[in-house]
Amino acid sequence: MGGLGRWTSGLPFNLESPAYLTNYDNPAMSFNVGHVITHRNITNGVPHVFTAATASAINNGICFGNPVRLPYAGEAGQRNIFRGDGYFDIRLFAHQELEPRPLGQAEGRCGGL
Numbered sequence: 001m002g003g004l005g006r007w008t009s010g011l012p013f014n015l016e017s018p019a020y021l022t023n024y025d026n027p028a029m030s031f032n033v034g035h036v037i038t039h040r041n042i043t044n045g046v047p048h049v050f051t052a053a054t055a056s057a058i059n060n061g062i063c064f065g066n067p068v069r070l071p072y073a074g075e076a077g078q079r080n081i082f083r084g085d086g087y088f089d090i091r092l093f094a095h096q097e098l099e100p101r102p103l104g105q106a107e108g109r110c111g112g113l
Contacts, residue, residue, distance in 0.1 A: 002092070002093050002094075002095070003090050003091065003092045003093070004090070004091045004093075005088070005089070005090050006088070006089045006090075006091070007086065007087075007088045007089075008086040008087055009083075009086045010083035010084055010085065010086045011083070011084045011085070011086065011087075012080030012081075012082065012083055012084070013049070013080065013082050013083075013084055014029045014030070014077075014078065014079050014080055014081060014082065015029065015030040015058075015068060015082070016028075016029055016030070017029060017030050017070050017071055017077060018070075028070075028071040028075060028076055028077040029071070029076065029077030029078055029079055030062070030068045030069065030070060030071065030077055030078070031068065031069045031070075031071060031075075031077060031078055032067065032068055032078060032081050032082075033065060033066060033067060033068065033069050034057075034061075034066050034067025034068070035067060036050070036054060036058065036067050036068065036082070037050075037051070037054055038050060038054075038082050038083065038084065039051050039054075040084070040085050049082070049084060
């Protein structure tokens, strides 16, 4: 038996703009111009990244450019500027050491003439 532990500090994510300012294949990401705090909370069994006050500030201020603004035409936006929760994982494994056999000494027989 063995185990391998893994801990990550935080997975990056971004806010995608509702507009396709560059072209229709590549949506632009939003720009963070104010102070945005990420905080995991669960409301009615649904996980949220932002608190209710932060989400309200983003939704109400996105057209005015505070704390998050939409990209201008031709801008690609910022990617992975927010960090979410990390996670801790332990993977267990079991192994068995097998002894190699020289060629021609395999066990087992087949029926023959």
